[in-house]
Amino acid sequence: MKLEEKEMSELKYRALKVREHIIRMSTNGGCFTGASLSCADLILLLYSRILNNGNSNFSDPNRDYLFLSKGHDVPALYGTFAELGIIEPERLKNHLKTNDDIYWHPNTRIRGVEFHSGSLGHLLSVAMGVAYDINLTGTSNKVFVILGDGELNEGSVWEALQVAAALELSNLVIIVDRNEFQANIETEKLIPLEPLEEKFSAFGLDVRRVNGHDFDAMNNIFTKLPFNDKKPSAVIADTIRGKGLPSIERRADRWFCNFSDDEVKQLINELNGGNAAGLVSETLIVR
């Protein structure tokens, strides 16, 4: 099912705004810019069109759940929350300030965050607990969990996948933000992940692969959930780290960024079609 033109232009406009939020959080201490830009479209689409969360009622037990296991991409989540009215956009100005709780990883003091994360390889199993309980309760809501591709180094992910398949959690949707980078280096140069579809299939998942920046393609796939009524669904979203900003796209050294105010201005200009920003700030090594 193709998105209507109006919906598409709205998504594109909001995606731009989410990316602006991410860039604005990439200063005065900074954030995980590259890893947030890669999954911004994915997160925006899920909250805008796919998740059935009853007008953002996060206490409704019948809502769809989304868990962000790669917690360092939280600027994309908060940017989306701000654009969709789940949190006040003004609040993002409190990024890293002690008067609020908007820090480098998600936490449940922020409305809409289902569970805190930061330590990789945790939320797949937490999501499975929720999915199991939904089955026990007998309702039809779904549980989405977004993993990073670097996160797939963690053994706890593969341990949990086997259990998810054994428990036939068909209401579970495992999404990988496949931006081809982990913190400092390309995944394939460190611990090669491919062939990822085959690996996931062998672990008992029903797998689809999609361009994680193509709203139509993603919408098409996510509206077909569950892919299988006996298996968990998996979506490998091929993305570009730093997407939207050619000056930092696919750059190993633009994972965590702390730009100057001037660089932020230039990047927002670049995002909106202007010239590439001239970046001089060094990337912090935090891992």
Add this chain to the structure above:
Amino acid sequence: MNYESLLKDLVSADDRFIIMTAENRAAIRNLPEKIGNKFIDTGITEQTMIGMAAGLALRGRIPVTHALASFLTMRAFEFIRTDVGIPALPVKLVGGVAGLLSEANGPTHQAIEDISIMRGIPNVNIFAPADEEDMLIGLKDVLISDKPFYIRYNNLKSALNHSTKFEIGKAETVNYGDDVAILTYGTLLRQSYEAMMILESKGISVRLLNMRTLKPLDEEAVINAAIECSLVVIIEDHFVTGGLFSAAAEILLKNGINANVMSIGLESWFKPALLQDVLKYEQFTGPDIASRIASKHEETSDRIKIKSLI
């Protein structure tokens, strides 16, 4: 009534309970057929089990998880700390064969730092019953509590008749006395009791406390023992670092109380063997403990006498 039937009754009576195991079914062998999908065996996956338990607890359930204590508390440590401890979810962690109960398994299976690492996590409480009867007396209160709890599973035959009502954070006073106070928990209550009988027969009056919950710990009982008795002996099948000895020391230090304290615990991994032989080898039998305490007591009372002469 045993552990398994208590769980079964709890699951039938209270819809919130889910029984989980990382393929350790020793204590819950007959539950799957009785409770159906309220029983989840995740296989040999302590981390996944704890993560799932956190997810279930988010939905309002009380998951009671099972694994051998060393793997539960150490393999899954970060999951307990991060997914259960930080949000204070009411997940129950039941560790099998803790302390000396791993018998001949060897050091891989010796959970003798479990108390130390579990009590280091904010929000996580600890119940370490002395035997099956003691465990069943306290189990319901602990399981129904809205706090995370680590339970040092213990199904040994009763060491003695437990007549004291259970209360979280309250020790059971097995015997009143004011020469020597013995503070203990878990398996070694039986040997401590035997030691107490020997010491009393020699005219040394012994206060014997079964601490039951190590967190929250009965602070008042610790303080009173230190003030009212001339020697406080802490006996535990745990490393001397981080267990009851450390917890009691923290309380005394915090309250500025000076006391003669003796620790009988493990300095390193114990000799793997059947329980009775471990007790002998590691000098944890009743007579061993009694003679260690008697000589310390003599030393201490000599010192007190000298002090009073000066």
